[in-house]
Amino acid sequence: MTTSESASTAVSAAVSAQTRAAAEGERTAADGRRVFLLAHTGRPAAIRSAELVVQGLLRCGIGVRVLAEEAADLPLPPSAELVEAGPDRPDVLEGCELLIVLGGDGTLLRGAEFARRSGVPMLGVNLGRVGFLAEAERDDLDKVVDRVVTREYEVEERMTLDVLVRADGHIVHTDWALNEASVEKAARERLLEVVTEVDGRPVSRFGGDGVVCATPTGSTAYAFSAGGPVVWPEVEALLMVPISAHALFAKPLVTAPDSVLAVEVQPETPNGVLWCDGRRTVELSAGARVEVRRGAVPVRLARLHHASFTDRLVAKFALPVAGWRGAPH
DSSP states (O other), X not given: OOHHHHHHHHHHHHHHHHHHHHHHHHHTSSSOOXXXXXXXXXXXXXXXXXXXXXXHHHHTTXXXXXXXXXXXXXXXXXXXXXXXXXXXOTTTTTTOSEEXXXXXXXXXXXXHHHHHHHOOOEEEEEOSSOOTTOSEEGGGHHHHHHHHHHTOOEEEEEOOEEXXXXXXXXXXXXXXXXSEEEEEESSTTSOEEEEEEXXXXXXXXXXXXXXXXXXXXXXXXXXXXXXXXXXXXXXXXXXXXXXXXXXSSOOOEEEOTTOOEEEEEOTTSOOEEEEETTTEEEEEOTTOEEEEEEOSSOEEEEEOOOOOHHHHXXXXXXXXXXXXXXXXX
């Protein structure tokens, strides 16, 4: 047996042992409840936060499942359940009532991939900067554990995008996004020439850095940075926002939720690139066409607070509101 084979066998044995220990622990739980924990193990704060959450949940008889690839970086007790995960494992959250994600925006979007695939609600704890997808901050860990234990949270659905790429009339790629699908130039020194379309009719042709197609959830992310409007999450709409366009009319557009947005990369322009949530990417050949429509599968988010989105917006961006008096009572 080679060294690599020995290492692989050892890892598999460790995972099996952890899984057996987790099964024993679950039999002692009051009702067999289980949550899935996903953390940014590259952040010391996430590691410490994960330790606190795991300890709190296990102490209350709630089982915890963690990715085996993250287990080595986390201080986990033997009763934590380890699972192998990959694109061919849509059942990784089977039996879990909640997905708790600890990290910044990138980790939360990674968690959204698991949440969408499984239908399990995602509860985000922000350990980064803005974290609009997060429901709690680092100082709220005790509250998070308490609310999970007592099931004091609500679940809301967020729109997603279904994305397809056509080349030479054929569908060559399909994808999805929670925040946005952006068509961007691949070469820094060249403009990307595109024609935008809404519901089968052309809107404008321009050269620029690209176009962002976003959901209301994604309006505070890339679309906001590109000059798009902030859209309240309960509004059902799609956004199309040009990026650094060289054109007289290249303004952000807000369309109906059942509209179909399209961006055509012109044949004479250099290749472009499609990014979905800044995580998944595919090259766009000259002449490619990207179509974006409302996604068939939403992402479910767990909510602990009843604060309005307005309050969340003010808090996240530290907006100045001094002098506000409010309506007379």
